[in-house]
Amino acid sequence: MAADAGGLAETVSARAADLGQLREELLFSALRGVDGSSSLAFAIFRELAIGIVEGTLPPCHEVNSAELAREFNTSRTPVREALLMLEREDLVIVPPRRRPYVSEVALSQVREIYEIRASLYGLVSELLVDRASDEQIARLHDWQAKLEKDAQAGDVDGYFWHNVGFRNTEASLSGNRELQRRLSSLGLQMHRFRHLSLSLPGRLINSLADHGRLVRAYADRDVAMAVAISRSLVWRGYRAIERSGLM
Amino acid sequence: MAADAGGLAETVSARAADLGQLREELLFSALRGVDGSSSLAFAIFRELAIGIVEGTLPPCHEVNSAELAREFNTSRTPVREALLMLEREDLVIVPPRRRPYVSEVALSQVREIYEIRASLYGLVSELLVDRASDEQIARLHDWQAKLEKDAQAGDVDGYFWHNVGFRNTEASLSGNRELQRRLSSLGLQMHRFRHLSLSLPGRLINSLADHGRLVRAYADRDVAMAVAISRSLVWRGYRAIERSGLM
DNA sequence: CTCGCACCAAGTGTCGACACATTGAACGTG
DNA sequence: CACGTTCAATGTGTCGACACTTGGTGCGAG
Numbered sequence: 001m002a003a004d005a006g007g008l009a010e011t012v013s014a015r016a017a018d019l020g021q022l023r024e025e026l027l028f029s030a031l032r033g034v035d036g037s038s039s040l041a042f043a044i045f046r047e048l049a050i051g052i053v054e055g056t057l058p059p060c061h062e063v064n065s066a067e068l069a070r071e072f073n074t075s076r077t078p079v080r081e082a083l084l085m086l087e088r089e090d091l092v093i094v095p096p097r098r099r100p101y102v103s104e105v106a107l108s109q110v111r112e113i114y115e116i117r118a119s120l121y122g123l124v125s126e127l128l129v130d131r132a133s134d135e136q137i138a139r140l141h142d143w144q145a146k147l148e149k150d151a152q153a154g155d156v157d158g159y160f161w162h163n164v165g166f167r168n169t170e171a172s173l174s175g176n177r178e179l180q181r182r183l184s185s186l187g188l189q190m191h192r193f194r195h196l197s198l199s200l201p202g203r204l205i206n207s208l209a210d211h212g213r214l215v216r217a218y219a220d221r222d223v224a225m226a227v228a229i230s231r232s233l234v235w236r237g238y239r240a241i242e243r244s245g246l247m
Numbered sequence: 248m249a250a251d252a253g254g255l256a257e258t259v260s261a262r263a264a265d266l267g268q269l270r271e272e273l274l275f276s277a278l279r280g281v282d283g284s285s286s287l288a289f290a291i292f293r294e295l296a297i298g299i300v301e302g303t304l305p306p307c308h309e310v311n312s313a314e315l316a317r318e319f320n321t322s323r324t325p326v327r328e329a330l331l332m333l334e335r336e337d338l339v340i341v342p343p344r345r346r347p348y349v350s351e352v353a354l355s356q357v358r359e360i361y362e363i364r365a366s367l368y369g370l371v372s373e374l375l376v377d378r379a380s381d382e383q384i385a386r387l388h389d390w391q392a393k394l395e396k397d398a399q400a401g402d403v404d405g406y407f408w409h410n411v412g413f414r415n416t417e418a419s420l421s422g423n424r425e426l427q428r429r430l431s432s433l434g435l436q437m438h439r440f441r442h443l444s445l446s447l448p449g450r451l452i453n454s455l456a457d458h459g460r461l462v463r464a465y466a467d468r469d470v471a472m473a474v475a476i477s478r479s480l481v482w483r484g485y486r487a488i489e490r491s492g493l494m
Numbered sequence: 495c496t497c498g499c500a501c502c503a504a505g506t507g508t509c510g511a512c513a514c515a516t517t518g519a520a521c522g523t524g
Numbered sequence: 525c526a527c528g529t530t531c532a533a534t535g536t537g538t539c540g541a542c543a544c545t546t547g548g549t550g551c552g553a554g
Contacts, residue, residue: 039343040507066535075509076536077324084328088335096285097515097536112425119370123362178359182429285537313505322539323506344506344545 019161026164027053027191029184041081044072048082052091052102053191059104063092089188105192107242113186114238118231120183121167125214125230127174129223136173137218143169144211151204159204160194166211170230193241203240207233266408273411274300274438276431288328291319295329299338299349300438306351310339336435352439354489360433361485365478367430368414372461372477374421376470383420384465390416391458398451406451407441413458417477440488450487454480 028046048068051057065079072079083100086092094100128137143166150159164187171180210233217226275293295315298304312326319326330347333339341347390413397406411434418427457480464473 064535077508080537081328081331084331099516099535109425112423115370115374115423116367116426116429119366120363123366127362176359176362178356179363182363287537311505324538327507346505346546 019158022161022165026161026168026184027188029168040074041078041085044068044074044079044082045085047072048086049089049091049188052086053188055192057102059102061102062099063101064099089185091188091192105189110193110241111238113189114234117183117186117190118234120179120186121170121230121234122227124170124174124176124179124183125218125226126223127176127179128170129218129221129226131175132173132218134219137215140166140169140173140215140218144215147208147211151208154204156204159207163207163211164191203236207236210236266405269408269412273408273415273431274435276415285325285328287321288325288332291315291321291326291329292332294319295333296336296338296435299333300435302439304349306349308349309346310349311346336432338435338439352436357440357488358485360436361481364430364433364437365481365485367426367433368417368477368481369474371417371421371423371426371430372465372473373470374423374426375417376465376468376473378422379420379465381466384462387413387416387420387462387465391462394455394458398455401451403451406454410454410458450483454483457483 027049048057048063057063063083065076065083068079068082069076083092083094087094087100090103092100093103143162146162147159147166150156150162167187168180168184171183174180210229214226214229214233217229274296295304295310304310310330312323312330315326315329316323330339330341334341334347337350339347340350390409393409394406394413397403397409414434415427415431418430421427457476461473461476461480464476
């Protein structure tokens with residue numbers, strides 16, 4: 001994260017490590033404070049969350065606390081807590097007296113979430129235009145530069161995570177911490193099908209252009225334009241998933 | 248809830264019971280499914296949540312699991328789960344290795360939440376105009392009739408809860424269950440300072456008029472108007488709190 | 495009298511154990 | 525052979541116990 005300015009000649013592995021750290025950071029940024037209780041439960045939660053998001057733990061896969069307890073060399077108590085945290089993020093379903101299992105996401109649900117995201121990112125842009133300083137907007141420009149580099153290199157994964165970083169920075173610049181938290185929570189769900197959202201060719205180019213126009217709208221303090229672009233960016237992501245036909 | 252049609256001559260006590268039931272229903276509507284695990288933990292959660300919302304458990308009040316376990320005649324395990332559920336709703340704070348306590352809400356935080364609410368209720372109205380049938384909009388008209396009755400009777404408490412019911416029905420008619428859930432969760436926080444929001448005289452009249460115009464906008468399928476009124480309704484609530492100066 | 499340190503009560507996080515619910519299979523019956 | 529019943533295995537929800545931490549108290553030194 002730090003000292004990335006002008007890092008033109010990064011090795012591939014260093015870059016991958018950077019990306020991994022960024023990913024960790026962004027996935028759980030909202031939950032750092034909400035850490036809950038023990039770090040043990042949180043560690044298990046993080047492990048499982050990553051597994052679900054990455055697809056290692058597929059939907060409908062049963063996650064019983066006894067087996068996980070053996071696996072993590074702990075008692076069932078922290079595992080139970082972790083499962084409840086996962087339920088809060090809608091990553092697993094814990095039916096009473098029945099075995100918990102990894103939740104399944106229907107396209108209709110994805111659409112519901114994107115509707116909310118579009119609305120909230122519209123709000124983010126609205127607030128940002130009003131509250132962010134020029135220096136802060138410049139920080140967005142930095143992120144955009146990274147996106148440009150990724151797009152030119154055809155680095156889809158890098159583009160995705162830098163995009164998340166861009167969005168997260170926007171949320172933080174809105175000055176509404178509550179909003180940032182809620183969006184991050186929604187984001188955790190999103191990451192489960194990001195691979196779908198990235199598969200379509202040409203998507204990067206369009207997305208990149210929109211990001212450029214968005215930053216410009218911020219610099220110009222053009223609320224209406226910023227809100228419109230911000231929302232359309234979200235919708236573009238949804239349509240990519242929809243068209244991929246994989247859900 | 249059921250068979251309320253034309254109930255003109257209700258006794259006061261019956262009315263109060265009705266309101267209590269409506270309150271329970273609306274407070275936890277979003278969490279019914281998310282019930283989590285055991286009904287025991289959920290029962291404790293509900294009890295504490297009501298206590299916090301009603302003000303019986305004031306902010307910064309320590310809620311330690313040992314004492315609660317004694318009080319509820321259970322072990323500490325379900326109490327811990329309940330505390331984690333409360334943390335998820337931002338009603339308590341559970342610092343690691345430290346005693347949990349009832350969370351405190353600053354005015355700035357209230358504003359943040361209202362900003363989100365305004366945005367999301369705007370979305371609700373937008374979706375509702377598109378998707379709700381005329382019969383469903385008629386149901387909103389029923390709620391509005393109740394509000395009118397409450398306003399004429401000067402029944403502030405009744406007005407408040409019927410208003411929540413109106414809003415909740417709107418959310419359900421948006422056809423976006425995820426949205427309804429998130430709004431309900433935000434609502435749980437809101438109810439903590441509802442008394443502030445109702446204190447100002449003249450508020451009922453203004454609010455009532457807005458509700459009337461909102462339902463009409465729905466019937467006319469006037470998106471822009473509906474969204475504008477919906478948002479302004481939320482903001483009116485915030486300004487009431489702000490002006491009350493009690494935070 | 496103030497400050498620092500040891501000490502103690504109280505509380506948290508974690509554990510292993512137990513009763514009950516659920517699930518799936520073996521089993522007998524129509 | 526289909527189908528309902530019985531039964532064991534597995535898993536959940538809950539419990540009481542234990543080690544470690546935390547916060548406060550009192551004591552002694554300066």
